[in-house]
Amino acid sequence: MRKKIVAGNWKMNCTLPEGKKLASEVIHMVEDRVQNDAQVILIPPFIHLTGIYSLIGSVSNIYLGAQNCHQEREGAFTGEVSASMLVSAGASYVILGHSERREYFGETDELLAEKVKFVLDNNLTPIFCCGEKLETREAGDHENLVGQQVATALFELSEDEIKNVVIAYEPVWAIGTGKTASAEQAQEMHAFIRKQIAAKYSQEVAESISILYGGSVKPENAKEIFDQPDVDGGLIGGASLKSKDFVDIVKAFD
Numbered sequence: 001m002r003k004k005i006v007a008g009n010w011k012m013n014c015t016l017p018e019g020k021k022l023a024s025e026v027i028h029m030v031e032d033r034v035q036n037d038a039q040v041i042l043i044p045p046f047i048h049l050t051g052i053y054s055l056i057g058s059v060s061n062i063y064l065g066a067q068n069c070h071q072e073r074e075g076a077f078t079g080e081v082s083a084s085m086l087v088s089a090g091a092s093y094v095i096l097g098h099s100e101r102r103e104y105f106g107e108t109d110e111l112l113a114e115k116v117k118f119v120l121d122n123n124l125t126p127i128f129c130c131g132e133k134l135e136t137r138e139a140g141d142h143e144n145l146v147g148q149q150v151a152t153a154l155f156e157l158s159e160d161e162i163k164n165v166v167i168a169y170e171p172v173w174a175i176g177t178g179k180t181a182s183a184e185q186a187q188e189m190h191a192f193i194r195k196q197i198a199a200k201y202s203q204e205v206a207e208s209i210s211i212l213y214g215g216s217v218k219p220e221n222a223k224e225i226f227d228q229p230d231v232d233g234g235l236i237g238g239a240s241l242k243s244k245d246f247v248d249i250v251k252a253f254d
C-alpha cells in the first residue's frame with residue numbers, strides 16, 4: 001500500500017536549459033534502465049515547472065513537484081505561488097516545511113498545518129518535511145521534537161486526508177553535510193513517526209503513508225537506507241542534480 005518514492009529536490013539550482021538537460025537525462029535513463037515501480041518525482045524551481053512537465057509527457061512513474069506554495073487561494077501576495085497555479089503547471093506534489101524554509105523563511109508548524117490542509121483541498125500531495133537539528137539530537141530530544149512537528153502540522157487532518165500526505169524525515173544535521181543518518185537511525189525515527197500516526201489514527205492509516213528519508217543520500221548508501229522496513233524512499237538534494245547519481249539512487253529499489 002505504501003508507495004516507493006524517490007524525489008529530487010533541486011532547491012535553487014539550474015537555469016532553465018540546465019534543468020531541461022538534467023530532466024531529459026533522468027527521464028531517458030529511468031525509462032531505459034530502472035526495473036522497479038518506484039515513483040520518481042522531479043522538483044525543480046517554480047519557473048521551470050511547465051518546461052519540465054512538457055518533457056515528462058506521458059512517461060509513467062515520473063511526476064512533477066514544487067518546492068513550496070502559499071496558503072491562500074489567490075490575491076495580493078507579491079512573489080508567491082498558489083496551489084492551483086502549481087496544479088495548472090503540471091505539479092502533483094509539493095514539498096512543505098523543508099528545514100531551509102523553516103530556517104530562512106520562518107515557517108512554523110502552525111503555518112504548515114494551514115498549507116498542508118490547503119494543498120490537499122487543491123488535489124496536490126504534500127511532502128511534509130520534519131527533522132531535528134544536531135543539538136536536539138545530542139540532547140536526546142529528537143523524537144519529542146519530530147513528534148511535535150508531525151502532530152502540530154498533520155494531526156488536525158481527517159483520516160482520509162492524512163492518507164494522502166507523504167512525510168519526509170530529514171535530520172537537519174544530515175542535509176548537504178555528507179553526514180548521513182545511519183540506516184538504524186533512519187529506521188528508528190521512521191518507525192517512531194509511524195507509531196505516532198497509528199496511535200492517533202489507526203494501524204491501517206499508518207501503513208498507508210510513505211515516509212521518505214532525506215539527508216546526504218547517495219548511490220553508495222541508498223540501498224541500505226531504503227532496505228529498512230519503515231523507509232519508503234528518499235528526498236534527494238545534491239545527488240539529484242547529477243542525472244546518473246539520481247537514477248542510481250532510484251535503481252537502489254531494483
Ligand code: 13P
Pocket residue numbers: 009098170174175176177178214215216217235236237238239
Ligand atoms: P542533500 O541530499 O543535499 O543532503 O539534501 C537533502 C534535502 O534537503 C532534500 O530536500
